[in-house]
Amino acid sequence: MPIDLDPAAFPPGTATRTLFHKAEIVLWRTDEDVFVLEAWRTFLPYVEGLLADAALELSAR
Incomplete structure (x- = not known):
């Protein structure tokens, strides 16, 4: 379920x-x-990768 931020x-x-x-x-x-x-800690490489991908996508806009 999405979170309303x-x-x-x-x-x-x-x-x-x-x-x-x-x-x-x-x-x-x-x-x-x-x-x-x-x-x-075990999820950090995965989460860091997702955030890095999102940052690249946003910087390309």
């Missing part, structure tokens, strides 16, 4: 556990435009 629905200080593709993560909003993503 609008500040009204997910304000700073809010955290949730969810799936990021196949990795279980904790997503925490620490400020209006700042998020912390935590994952188990």
Whole structure:
């Protein structure tokens, strides 16, 4: 299920556990435009790869 990241629905200080593709993560909003993503150490290479791919895709736009 998608998470509504609008500040009204997910304000700073809010955290949730969810799936990021196949990795279980904790997503925490620490400020209006700042998020912390935590994952188990065993998932880190996978999550880092997903984030790197997303960054490349966004930079190509």
